[in-house]
Amino acid sequence: MKVLIVNGNDRERQIYSIYLDNLIDGLSIAEAYSCNMAKEVLANFGSEISLIIYTNNTNDCGLYPFIKDHYPNIPFVFLSPDLPEEISELSGFKTHNPKNDSIITPVPPNDFKLAVIKILKPLLVNKSLSAFQRVKLIHFLRFNRVLCDVFLKLSDQKYVKVFKENCKYTKEEIDKLRSKDVDYLYIKNSDFERFQVTFNKMPFLIFDTSKMSEQDIIDAISMTNLMLNHIINSMGFSNDAITLAEKSVEQTIKLIEKNKSLTNLIFEMRNKKDYLYDHSYLTTIVCCEILRQMDWSDDRNVDQLCMASLLHDITLTNSDLALVLDQNDPELKKFSKEDIKNYIEHPTKICTMLEKIDFVPTEVINIIHQHHEAPQGGGFPERIRAMKLPVLSCTFILAHTYVKKIYRSNFDYQKNNEIVFELKKDYDVGNFKPLLDAFIKFHQENRHLKSA
Ligand SMILES: [Fe+2]
Ligand SMILES: [Fe+2]
Numbered sequence: 001m002k003v004l005i006v007n008g009n010d011r012e013r014q015i016y017s018i019y020l021d022n023l024i025d026g027l028s029i030a031e032a033y034s035c036n037m038a039k040e041v042l043a044n045f046g047s048e049i050s051l052i053i054y055t056n057n058t059n060d061c062g063l064y065p066f067i068k069d070h071y072p073n074i075p076f077v078f079l080s081p082d083l084p085e086e087i088s089e090l091s092g093f094k095t096h097n098p099k100n101d102s103i104i105t106p107v108p109p110n111d112f113k114l115a116v117i118k119i120l121k122p123l124l125v126n127k128s129l130s131a132f133q134r135v136k137l138i139h140f141l142r143f144n145r146v147l148c149d150v151f152l153k154l155s156d157q158k159y160v161k162v163f164k165e166n167c168k169y170t171k172e173e174i175d176k177l178r179s180k181d182v183d184y185l186y187i188k189n190s191d192f193e194r195f196q197v198t199f200n201k202m203p204f205l206i207f208d209t210s211k212m213s214e215q216d217i218i219d220a221i222s223m224t225n226l227m228l229n230h231i232i233n234s235m236g237f238s239n240d241a242i243t244l245a246e247k248s249v250e251q252t253i254k255l256i257e258k259n260k261s262l263t264n265l266i267f268e269m270r271n272k273k274d275y276l277y278d279h280s281y282l283t284t285i286v287c288c289e290i291l292r293q294m295d296w297s298d299d300r301n302v303d304q305l306c307m308a309s310l311l312h313d314i315t316l317t318n319s320d321l322a323l324v325l326d327q328n329d330p331e332l333k334k335f336s337k338e339d340i341k342n343y344i345e346h347p348t349k350i351c352t353m354l355e356k357i358d359f360v361p362t363e364v365i366n367i368i369h370q371h372h373e374a375p376q377g378g379g380f381p382e383r384i385r386a387m388k389l390p391v392l393s394c395t396f397i398l399a400h401t402y403v404k405k406i407y408r409s410n411f412d413y414q415k416n417n418e419i420v421f422e423l424k425k426d427y428d429v430g431n432f433k434p435l436l437d438a439f440i441k442f443h444q445e446n447r448h449l450k451s452a
Helices: 010-020 035-048 064-070 109-120 137-142 171-179 189-194 214-234 239-256 260-271 275-293 299-311 319-323 330-334 337-355 362-369 391-408 413-427 432-451
Strands: 002-006 028-032 049-054 076-080 101-104 132-136 150-153 159-163 184-188
Touching: 002 010, 002 035, 010 028, 010 109, 010 330, 028 035, 028 413, 035 049, 035 064, 035 413, 049 109, 064 076, 076 109, 101 109, 109 189, 132 137, 132 150, 132 189, 137 171, 137 184, 137 214, 159 184, 184 189, 214 239, 214 260, 214 275, 239 260, 239 275, 239 299, 260 275, 275 299, 275 319, 275 391, 275 432, 299 362, 299 391, 319 337, 330 337, 337 362, 362 391, 391 413, 391 432, 413 432
Parallel strands: 002 028, 002 049, 049 076, 076 101
Antiparallel strands: 132 184, 150 159, 150 184
């Protein structure tokens, strides 16, 4: 059973996905940022979709007339600050399917969940909703103190407290849970909302360095790489790609140590323990996997892509900015004028900084300058099209986009097919094409292995 969320705003789509994730056993979420993309998802997964939740903020035309004609039996929920009566394409939509409905936003999370359950499982309405939200266990590895109670799920009705509010925990305790195949721990809904947890930030977890030696702190920071290696390996990426990336990252960091301001920026980025470093490091591994598939994994290519991955967003002080897709993403408007300027200028600004550093090759500077370009020429700063983008930049852009998508899916392997399908839609062009083909082949073989 799948719910298709169609919403042009990345952040909103992510929040609604989080609300629905884990709501009913076996429910998964498919996402589309445009109506055209929604149509393609329906063409591929239509028989699995049990509900469409549509917000009228996409860049293309409305979705409902298409649904009415082609998928009249799938319930359609209009989620918007606008009234459905004000939208001409929705005229009379509540009479076309008795399950069609509208939800006026903003909507409290529980009301939203209840409205969805009401459609999907009418019998569950009178049962109480789960009072807990799950959090991937792996997140706990790089912190050591919880600011709210944390629970282990024994059954749908039974949760036991494993960590008490404010308690410090050890890596061994987390490893013990991992060895018992525990993938998630749980916190109360109220704490999830109080701390404003998102896939990018876990503010109820902190890293308490009191009573830690300097070496302990350095060791704990390096846990992030171990954790990310483990995650990406469980998604089917090869040990060879991980080892290659790890070695190259280590060498890059040694080089960077020659430059004090770069060292400080890298330390700050790693110390924040959020998306900024995670996605930089994961991009190195995905680049290495693509290079491996293309038989291009000579030292030069690997080192250049790994250095570019580590440094490409280094001046972004706010990790939420690294999640903005491009200069046209409506998300960008939510930031301050200074943040927007920082975002638009960061590819050029970082390159200007790196040009003065002798160990940074020109190829790395080019990759960083082009890391927000897009296949159809809609990126920035130069609006270069796929045919004119060098292959190494294309490798980076493809890997970076994939990482953004798997991170957003909370590393859920079940969603990998949809992610690869979305990439195919946008990147099957120009110099991206052979890279994409190799990447898809890798995923197909990998899926085969996973199901064997
Ligand atoms: Fe960037
Ligand atoms: Fe980035």
